[in-house]
Amino acid sequence: MITRKPLLSLTVVLLVLSSTFSLAEQHTIEMKNRGEDGNMVFEPGYLKVQPGDTIQFLATDPTHNSVSDTVPEDAESWSGAIDEEITVTLSKEGVYVYKCAPHLKMNMTGIIQVGEPTNYGEAQASVEKLTDVSATNEDRLRGYFRQVPIP
Template sequence: MKLTIASLAAPSLMIGALFAAAPAAAKDLTVHMKTSGQGGMMVFEPSFIKAQPGDVIHFIPTNPSHNAETIPTMLPDGVAPSSGLMNKEFVLPVTKPGIYGIKCKPHYAMGMVAVVQVGNGPSANLAAAKAVKVPGLAGKRMAAALAQAK
């Protein structure tokens, strides 16, 4: 069977059925940027995201006055920092396994951080990510997110 663009865009279930032995199809994952959420004020929801290489993470400005960007000291080796604009969706394609730290620039001090784990672990840069000094509430939330990572 030919692999067409249409079948690439089809739900992963169908791809899985067609190519059971092939790696899982890339997924689009959504993270909301919220002024008030279940975890409190100024949050990414979810704040811990597990992805696989090839997936694309979409950070959506559900509420205004947020952005999303990578934390340069919390990235797998060889991954360049990237950032989204205020009030705009930040699209983060992930190809390298490891830990990706995420922050909202204006609300970093208010604890607006998230962690993406790419791959099933163990993540080569998990220890390094845990060693990064993150102040205040951001540090607490970062530690909580990293505690879920492998």
């Protein structure tokens, strides 16, 4: 005979587990020759997500890739090939700074904030380093980074 108490407990556990797994979201970032922020851009250039969310980089236009430049400690980096759509799941909180290697001089860069900006200082140094090597769009990455709250 099944009593109501164990059945209720089992139902609660199943609801909690199903809601935990359904919280992760999938986001899309397009790699474009032209977008709202000018030429050679990731769109959106700044994205705030939660730990466990998945990001899909779409090769909307040719000759782009997505390569992580700075990631939080113990987080996985990524490096997509030219014209490759790549999907990454970001589990660690912090700021992820990424670039398109062929178009770095044009400051084709972006920022993903996952939860709290735990590596703010390291990300800020990365923003400055990448901006220093750009020949155009010098304020683009700094503008994205200004959306990250100072901890």
